[in-house]
Amino acid sequence: MKEFKLENEPKITNGFKTPEHYFDTFSAKVLEQINERETKVIPLYKRKKVISIAAAAAIFIAFMIPAANYYYKASKELDEATLETYLAYQSNLNQYDLIKELDTKDIDKLNKNIALEEETLEDILATNPNIENLISE
Secondary structure, three states, X not given: OOOOOOOOOOOOOOOOOOOOOOOOOHHHHHHHHHHHOOOXXXXXXXXXXXXXXXXXXXXXXXXXXHHHHHHHHHHHOOOHHHHHHHHHOOOOOOHHHHHXXXXXXXXXXXXXXXXXXXXXXXXXXXXOOOHHHHHHO
């Protein structure tokens, strides 16, 4: 391999050169260009659109929160038919288990809700063929 000596090889000149006295007037030219630029002015009527849209969105959300809470809570409540079906198909649950869970307030509520007339009670007992089962329970 040949021995390479940096000092003996011909040097390549750079193709980029600065014009004469370029840096003497450079700062003055830059300051002139900065002063010539105009500042960007944003008109006020364009900002009003954005503000009004944001305000409308905030009002819409404020009105939707109570409605969403109402429907969310209503969906968690059980209706009577669902509860009766669940209790009817539970094989390990009987009427005595339910009675044990009732307290005096619940019994008072049940007494107030049940208001049978004597005629209605007589009709039920007369038309029911399983009267012995009702009496024994």
